[in-house]
Amino acid sequence: MVQPATNVALSHSAHDHDACIADALTRADALCRQRGLRLTAIRRRVLELIWANHQPTKAYDLLAQINAERGNAAPPTVYRALDFLLDAGLIHKIESQNAFIGCAVDHDRNQPKFFICRTCGRAAEIQSSQIDDVIANEAEEAGFVVDHQTIEVDGLCAACAAALKS
Amino acid sequence: MVQPATNVALSHSAHDHDACIADALTRADALCRQRGLRLTAIRRRVLELIWANHQPTKAYDLLAQINAERGNAAPPTVYRALDFLLDAGLIHKIESQNAFIGCAVDHDRNQPKFFICRTCGRAAEIQSSQIDDVIANEAEEAGFVVDHQTIEVDGLCAACAAALKS
DNA sequence: CTCCTTAATGTTATATGATAACGATACCGC
DNA sequence: GCGGTATCGTTATCATATAACATTAAGGAG
Ligand SMILES: [Zn+2]
Ligand SMILES: [Zn+2]
Ligand SMILES: [Zn+2]
Ligand SMILES: [Zn+2]
Numbered sequence: 185m186v187q188p189a190t191n192v193a194l195s196h197s198a199h200d201h202d203a204c205i206a207d208a209l210t211r212a213d214a215l216c217r218q219r220g221l222r223l224t225a226i227r228r229r230v231l232e233l234i235w236a237n238h239q240p241t242k243a244y245d246l247l248a249q250i251n252a253e254r255g256n257a258a259p260p261t262v263y264r265a266l267d268f269l270l271d272a273g274l275i276h277k278i279e280s281q282n283a284f285i286g287c288a289v290d291h292d293r294n295q296p297k298f299f300i301c302r303t304c305g306r307a308a309e310i311q312s313s314q315i316d317d318v319i320a321n322e323a324e325e326a327g328f329v330v331d332h333q334t335i336e337v338d339g340l341c342a343a344c345a346a347a348l349k350s
Numbered sequence: 351m352v353q354p355a356t357n358v359a360l361s362h363s364a365h366d367h368d369a370c371i372a373d374a375l376t377r378a379d380a381l382c383r384q385r386g387l388r389l390t391a392i393r394r395r396v397l398e399l400i401w402a403n404h405q406p407t408k409a410y411d412l413l414a415q416i417n418a419e420r421g422n423a424a425p426p427t428v429y430r431a432l433d434f435l436l437d438a439g440l441i442h443k444i445e446s447q448n449a450f451i452g453c454a455v456d457h458d459r460n461q462p463k464f465f466i467c468r469t470c471g472r473a474a475e476i477q478s479s480q481i482d483d484v485i486a487n488e489a490e491e492a493g494f495v496v497d498h499q500t501i502e503v504d505g506l507c508a509a510c511a512a513a514l515k516s
Numbered sequence: 517c518t519c520c521t522t523a524a525t526g527t528t529a530t531a532t533g534a535t536a537a538c539g540a541t542a543c544c545g546c
Numbered sequence: 547g548c549g550g551t552a553t554c555g556t557t558a559t560c561a562t563a564t565a566a567c568a569t570t571a572a573g574g575a576g
Contacts, residue, residue: 243562260564
């Protein structure tokens with residue numbers, strides 16, 4: 185039986201997630217060095233905490249964790265780090281959840297889009313130039329100049345759907 | 351010169367907006383009668399206030415207006431009305447703005463999608479089976495079962511883009 | 517190395533968005 | 547009219563996010 189191709193973020197099979205985290209931090213270091221941005225200790229730690237799993241993370245959960253570690257942190261501490269990471273394109277905000285997730289995608293030409301499982305909570309950033317193209321076409325027809333997209337598809341990932349059927 | 355086809359919601363030309371409001375309320379009455387739902391005074395008034403213009407409306411702005419009219423209204427008053435209207439499909443939530451907008455679309459087969467102008471603030475619900483189809487395809491390939499979509503495209507409407515260029 | 521400017525962080529307070537819980541009313545079928 | 551259920555009123559509280567200003571750290575010019 186052939187399994188459908190699926191994003192590692194949505195897969196329920198074990199994967200080397202430590203590698204996900206390490207890769208993300210390596211990429212972040214490289215990107216910041218390259219652009220002259222400063223990935224300070226707090227910013228780096230927030231990014232690392234966000235990458236702790238493939239589920240969107242809430243700002244106040246980050247705050248609680250940072251506080252457990254260093255005792256001093258107020259909301260602005262976390263929100264400023266989040267703003268930096270958002271601006272740098274290292275994370276995205278999941279608007280439908282007021283939560284944040286790491287980005288492992290090259291956004292040269294495509295905009296962020298997510299499949300989000302309502303059962304396991306995992307969110308996978310998908311790359312589909314088709315979706316971008318269709319939206320670009322629709323926008324073109326309407327004379328609308330696209331600046332930013334929020335595309336969040338909620339539902340059941342393959343594994344959770346299979347589990348429900350059994 | 352040919353104007354691009356555009357949604358009345360994004361058009362800056364005057365239109366009979368009283369008719370927009372009247373239509374929306376008429377449709378709401380019909381739909382609720384048909385389904386045995388009760389469009390009570392508060393719910394109807396909240397819907398009417400949301401339709402006051404083609405820009406997403408914030409819950410606490412609704413609250414302030416209701417309060418100005420009847421003096422007694424707490425957040426639950428408005429949020430309960432909003433929940434009802436959302437469930438009935440009479441309004442949608444614009445997740446990226448924590449705001450609400452009226453729906454004038456038949457959602458038999460297509461999911462809500464919006465173009466939102468960052469300059470004039472108008473939001474237009476667009477109907478594009480193409481976008482739904484492409485997303486359905488992508489989901490199919492990933493074995494993902496789609497439940498609900500959040501599609502919000504931010505940018506400049508034709509009129510605002512033209513104004514900026516001049 | 518020191519001074520200076522700017523970026524980043526600490527700190528307090530507050531704004532904004534949403535829900536829990538429970539009692540009081542209003543509606544509807546019988 | 548009676549009784550059950552949906553709606554609404556009311557109070558309190560939780561959750562999300564930012565304003566404002568003081569303090570500290572980083573990095574460049576001389
Ligand atoms: Zn992983
Ligand atoms: Zn991304
Ligand atoms: Zn109108
Ligand atoms: Zn709609």
